[in-house]
Amino acid sequence: MRLNSLKSTGSLGAMLTAGALSLAAGTASAETMLTVWSWDPNFNGDSMQRAMARYQAEHPDVSLVVADFGKDALEQKLQSQLASGSNQGLPDIVLIEDYAAQRFLLTFPQAFEPVGEHVDLSGMAPYKVALATVDGTAYSMPFDSGVTGVFYHRADLEAAGFAQDDLVGITWDRFIEIGQSVEAVTGKDFLVQPFNRTDLLRLMLQSAGTWYTTPDGAVSLGADPRFRKVVEEYIKVMTSGIVQDAAGWTEYVGAFTSHDVSGVATGAWITAAIKANADQAGEWAVAPIPRIDGIEGAVHASNVGGSSWYVMAEGPNTEVALDFLNDVWAGDSDFYADILADKGAVGSLLAARHTAAYDAPDPFFADQKIWADFADWLGVVPEVNFGVFTFEAEAAFLAYVPDVIRGDAALDDALETYERRLTQAIR
């Protein structure tokens, strides 16, 4: 109640300010400073700065300041502030990870500007737009696509007598066989996953077009047969002996960069971590992710850990922020080529596929055209509604299913407890 009344007067205020701004834009001296909250300044912050540099060519009076926080810290900060109903110090643009998007949009319905109403998003990867769509209205400017691949040390695969093509277009069952053959020769697990995380399951679920909850908010386990099928496949992968448990994020990155394991399956943003080891140049390759057999529409493409830009409806410069996103982020292929070449950032603009940067071979990956591959996969990632209960579902999943993987529980029992707990948590 209190929040809503504050919000409505606030947005009126924002409209008035925005109006005043566009009037003031006529006079040369007016300066606008856009504020952005994001994490990872080298990657997200710097991409934003480069976009602004381009925008400034036409709009010298606009500048940008990025405030950096950790990802969790940023979510926590934004949530506290929105819950308090105070507009004081709100930024113009924030970065939100895809998994949290619907939660923010539905918890604070009037806090975010419907970007899709002001900006043409038709050139963006459809699954990214869908993630931030509520009742047919899109609320985000898609950014980090999170498009996935299997990254691996080529020598390990070849040591077991396989070629790069043997990993292309296969099912998870075949992938397990190959992984086991590789391990028999090299003694190394093929993949790694941080203990207490479910990145691989996320990857498999979205590649099959399903998620923990259905688009109308029910628990998928009872309602969508694909979910159970994916979980069974996931357990098969996890018990096949080809996935190493990492103690945490650092150990996870350490495992594949120090070649304790052969590779990793995750979002393209991991490329930066891989390339940080210059001595391994030329040793790496990328394969599309395996497909889940027996599910119609399951593909070799998915999304892990993508994120997008959101405009605060009551930020100080909403109009300018929207114009900026529209001008650079919504259509400037050269910009996307630029952040790809320098940052390894795979954006969500499909047209950027046709730039030279995307077509260039990458020497670190033995001249494989990995970026063209990612861009191709980007177009086929299935649309999924993450809903608002992803973290509740994963907490419940991690509480019971690892017992099945360890062999201490039966799958049916674990899933039954999982379903009961999740239903209770989201009622």
Next chain:
Amino acid sequence: MKSMKSNGWAFIMPAMVMIGLFMIYPILSSLWMSFQTGRGMNLSFGGFDNLLRLTEDPVFLQALLNTGTFLVVQVPIMIVLALLMATLLNNPDLKFRGLLRTAIFLPCVTSLVAYAILFKSMFALDGVVNQTLIGLYLIDQPIPWLSDPFWAKVLVIIGITWRWTGYNMIFYLAALQNIDRSIYEAARVDGVPPRAVFFRLTIPMLKPVILFTCVMSTIGTLQLFDEVVNLTEGGPGDATLTLSMYIYNLTFKFMPSFGYAATVSYVIVVLVAILSFIQFYVARDRK
């Protein structure tokens, strides 16, 4: 004015003003919140619905059990260790005293980030701890410190003890200064054995501070958050999830249930009230 001066309220007032403004108001607001139910900002008055939800929430019960386990096992170990070290370090004949004191205090200022990275690599399956234990023939299989529910709890207890023992030791060292050394001299001249000096002299003299550290450690453990988030992330599953971490999840990670989160917070308050009462009661002056 005279009465103000002589009854001491003037000394207390500044603290009361600050607490009144920055604590009482938010507390009343959160207390009101604990009677609200609903998701996000769509809250409505729910009476005691949140209390009922507590009783049938398996995650809450698990978090309560975990927190209780940490409290019962860890606090006594830490208090005894800290007392022992403070007494040993208070010996004026001890060499390298300053060095040892600083070393033992170090953990609580060491950055949580560095400590988490290091602890996780030390306690990894093939980490230095398992290698040492195997090398000493104490175990023949590596201990799954992070992925086994029991050992993960042990790891958290080791982590908290490591970080906070030196911190508690400071309070004892400071308090030991208030004990007149001549009493110790007299005891030594009279040939009282060191163990008796410790139990008959040191412990009774330190009682107010021991009570203080016990109450504070109880509160600290009931609000345990940092170690769990950084070492085990509450896992495996919910094996090391604490009440505070659950409150955090309910507020920031899950679809926010501000009212329910506030209710869980007041469970901690009630527990502290009961436990502090018991501790004060046990430590009361028997006349």
Next chain:
Amino acid sequence: MRSFRTLATYGFLGVMAFVSVFPFAWMIIGATNTSADIIKGRSWPGSALAENLSTLVTTNNVPEILYNSFKVAIIGTALTLLVASMAGYGFEVFKSRFKDRVFGGLLLLMSIPFAALMVPLFVLTGKIGLINTHIGVILPSVAALSLLFIMFYFRQATIAFPSELRDAARVDGLKEWQIFAFIYMPVMKSTYAAATIIVFMAQWNSYLWPLIVLQTNDKKTITLAISSLGTQQLPDYGALMVATILATLPTLLIFFVLQRQFVQGMLGAVK
């Protein structure tokens, strides 16, 4: 027997000291290694210290961050010590049944998890107009973080404060505040020393509240800077280790300086 006991004492304290120092030493070693080496678990000194330091100072305004941290921690500590010791003194020296009840009630306030108070506290701070200011960090964190705790500590320590001293001072005609300032404060030196360490550490390391209140990079404290360094998709662990050392040194220095207060009485006894 005696030599065995001495040996056991050194052995025990030595092991404890080693265990305590180990992660700290590892952090210093980490600061000399490249990020990639730290991830791989390299545990001997490397040669990347200068590089890490330059990464840190080019990506962060280190002097500004340290200035902010010192400002918040020093003002916060001084304010807490003064207000809390006065209150602890008042509650113990001017004991009454009513005050004991009030005190018990205050004690309970301490047990409310800060996460539960954050949103209303933010509303309040916004109303006073203190968002994105250091005062807005200091006042609520003094009140909600360490005030009650240190007040409780001073009250417990005051139990040992000899009442004869106070009575004598009253006979000499000193006013109550003079007794507090000129008798109590000097006598309780070791308590103040311990409290300074504890409060400074709490204020210096405080994270949750500054995170919510501070909005811009130029107001950031070092804990916020470390948090954003450490949670990137590919953290630069080398620069992070340098930053954590910077974050640790001030508290350590204060401990080093103030620990003398703990041993002074002891030295007096030996002389």
